[in-house]
Amino acid sequence: xxxxxxxxxxxxxxxxxxxxxxxxxxxxxxxxxxxxxxxxxxxxxxxxxxxxxxxxxxxxxxxxxxxxxxxxxxxxxxxxxxxxxxxxxxxxxxxxxxxxxxxxxxxxxxxxxxxxxxxxxxxxxxxxxxxxxxxxxxxxxxxxxx
Numbered sequence: 503x504x505x506x507x508x509x510x511x512x513x514x515x516x517x518x519x520x521x522x523x524x525x526x527x528x529x530x531x532x533x534x535x536x537x538x539x540x541x542x543x544x545x546x547x548x549x550x551x552x553x554x555x556x557x558x559x560x561x562x563x564x565x566x567x568x569x570x571x572x573x574x575x576x577x578x579x580x581x582x583x584x585x586x587x588x589x590x591x592x593x594x595x596x597x598x599x600x601x602x603x604x605x606x607x608x609x610x611x612x613x614x615x616x617x618x619x620x621x622x623x624x625x626x627x628x629x630x631x632x633x634x635x636x637x638x639x640x641x642x643x644x645x646x647x648x
Contacts, residue, residue, distance in 0.1 A: 525594040529626055532633040533587065533601055536624075540607075541585045543575040553627060553634040561620045561640040579612040587622075597628040604643065619643055 522530065532551065539547045549572055552558075556568040566574060574580070590603035601624040609616045625637040 522592070523594065525599065525628075526592045529592050529594060529599045529601060529633050530590070532626060532635070533590070533603075533624065536635060537585045537587065540575060541582050545572060545576060548572045548575060550632075551635055553629060553636040555636055557637045558635075559637075559639040561642050580616075581610045583608045583610065599626040599628075599633065600624070601626065605640065 535547070536551050539551060549568070552568045552571060554568060556566075556571060558566040558568075558571040560566075585605070585607045587603040587605055590601065593600045601622070603622055603624075605618065605620050605622045607618040609618060621641045621643050623637075623639045623641070624635060626633045627636045628634075
């Protein structure tokens with residue numbers, strides 16, 4: 503019984519340590535909505551999540567505005583087969599939020615299989631009560647030393 507009580511206390515302490523604020527939860531939900539739009543592109547969804555001022559940077563250096571971002575996902579050469587994130591950290595400051603995570607995906611680029619493992623820095627801004635993506639910059643994650 504003592505071991506079970508210890509586990510319950512430990513579980514509660516861990517949950518309190520990772521508790522998110524309402525805004526952090528809303529930003530995390532917005533990131534998931536973005537990932538859904540990347541995996542299964544739908545024009546209305548993509549337009550609703552992106553700010554009009556979007557600057558969307560890729561790890562290869564290409565930068566897109568909102569219209570280019572939406573068009574590329576709808577009709578570009580990349581077809582995402584799976585998308586997930588890890589090591590996500592969210593920091594909210596007023597109407598702005600910064601998200602950092604590792605973006606892991608399997609895709610097809612013009613029919614050629616591609617595995618992605620990149621870092622992302624996303625900047626979100628609360629506009630009319632909704633979190634909108636205003637900037638994203640992807641970067642290559644260094645390979646571990648062998």
